[in-house]
Amino acid sequence: MNQISIRNSVATYSKTEGKVCMFKKGILLLAILVWSLALAACGSNGNRDTAASSPPASPPPSASASGESSGTPAGEALSGEITVWAHPYVSEEKASELKAFWNAVIQDYNAKYPNVKVKYEEIPWKEREQKILTAIASGTGPDVFYQIPDQVPQFANQGVLAPLDDYLADADLADFNEGALRAGNFGGKQYALPILQETQTLIYNADIVKAIGEDPAKLPTTWDEFNAWAEKAVSKGYYARDFAGAEACCNATLYPLLWQKGGDVLAENGSVILDNEAGVATFQYIKDMYDKKWIPADSVSNKDQFPEFLSGKMMAIWGSGYTVNVLNEEKINYVIGEPLTDKVKATFGTVGMFVVSEKSKNKAAAAEFVKLLTNKENQEAFNKLTNYIPARKSAGSIHDGDEVMKKMTEIAAVSRPGIVSPVARTIMPKIQAEIAAMLEGAKTPQEAAGAAAQAVKDELAKL
């Protein structure tokens, strides 16, 4: 009833006051709305997190003279603009030092290539996956960005990374750690240059080691030695080590054990060897650890057993440089162990690399930037600041004064970057599921290894 009367009055209004008036108001409203929409569209384009761009005002550049002559056309010939995406590699307190590092690198670069404008953006860690995917898909991506070993083969396989081989004649590739360089190699082409390495190993609680009657200065180096210690620890009521079966699978849990046993997921020729003798033996070892209570009962799906270690319930934890920082803060007596050997001495260590986008309009300039960024001086500066391990052998001495980091640097020499394959990321939840099924008792180690191998084969077939 109410609606009809309103409509009647409106109709009356427009008839008596003039149809033109109503029409004009409609047009005016429409114009305002369109204008505000346009403003909103333009506004969102202008928002960028720009941490530094060139040329900034900062202290004079560090000597970029490694005596290299450019393998590309003369420095002055490169021009245009390149966008570099990187991440907050340090905590808030050191953010300004990181900014200074980037400013110095860009200034170095412009000293060599004054006609190239470098635009640097810092992307938070959390958003980087989505940002890079959508940026590449829409063609607005950066020229240079950061990747880790699980991503490089996947992206290279899709053809979105530019091979750098043409520009690497003078990059002194032999100076890089072998494992680190391999992480950026796919199909025989080098797609990335590494800037940092992080390595992982067992870190022991020195107090617990003493409590079980062993000497923290003589840590186990082989599986047999470790197993003996584990038995003692469990008999005294501790856990022997951690096994974060969820998130950390498989780089930090299965793979190091598999490699130490002399096995791997893929052989050199690309065939799946996860369920060979070494593979099954590794699965068996994990099941034994679980049954003998060397690892906590919730290892099946636990993401993080660090609290158990911090509260003194666990003899050893699988950790990295970051773990050490926390242990220092918590004032726990720890000792860093060598990677164990069963057949092979090996461990996992991620590699941070910079790549060039295939869609870049300035590949030569971008490649030169990556080369400069990963040269000896910049690796030293970067890793000193971020407390990672340099990927170049010549830069390895920066941590000599710090016993812990020196040890980590040595361990980095036997670190492997994971499984270098486009299916590296997609197989992990599948292998993790088989390990979980095995630990729950639903499958024998043989069946679990076989099922995991089949899952890897299925993923490879989808490529």
Add this chain to the structure above:
Amino acid sequence: MKAYATADTANVSAKPGLAARLKKEWRKNAFVYVVLVPVLLHFLVFQAFPLGFSFVLSFMDWPIIGKAEFAGFKNWETFLHDRLAWKSIGNTLLFSLYYILPTMGIGLLLALLVSVRSKLAGFFKSVYFVPVVTSFVVISGIWAWIFKGNDTGIFNYVLSWFGIGPQLFFSDSKQAMIVLASLSVFKVCGSTMVYYYAGLKSIPGHLYEAAKIDGASGWTMFWRITFVLLLPIHFYVAIFTTIGSFQIFDSAFLLTSGGPNYATTTIVYYLYQEGFVGLRMGYASVLAYVLFFIVLILSLVQRKFLGKEVHY
């Protein structure tokens, strides 16, 4: 007025010109249309277009960062034979079972509690609503802490008072889904409480008076009057909890990563893995459309059984 009526009856077989009708419509409702434009644009760009594009994508092979290739029915065929996809649908149905009825039941219970005339009713209404407005990530963190799978977990500690040994919760493929569902129930029951509360308030009081005169007990009054007259609310709450339950993703992603052994891989989680980690958007679109059809059918079924008009 009279001339208009004549023109209308004269042209009863032939409609008035389209231009004339449009002009009349614009003059009458110009304001409405102008306000609708941004809303419609938003709908077109962010809802209608992705919906259509997804359907197109399900026939293609698109790795997001690479080229899109036409794949015909390959993705749909893969779906039919994909054991894990069917398992994820099964998991999602299981989750719905653990989630829908408890959410509605507890919501109704809470609504009954806060509709008691007491000074504290308002306070408790807010308390019960707090989980709804708390961040999902925060509640997931709390749940991970409470349901830790060894004897240091809080829930296990409470169970030990009753002599029950430590449960594995997220590490047990049979318990993981129940614990996840309980998290969602906890989070959403505040909003179902609000809907039921509104429904309770709209039931005319004279019905209860009449029932009391007839000698009905509280229990009878609840089941014969309250519960029945809440039918439109039941319908609405059932629909939105069903739709929500089939879209469950956050807790699987944050707490269990779809495990253990795929026990908590729901269809949206699987879709995410395939599309954004595996870079197989075509197949992920197929999964999305399967989800769409399931929810559509369920909604239609619910409408048939619960959507009847209510007569006081």
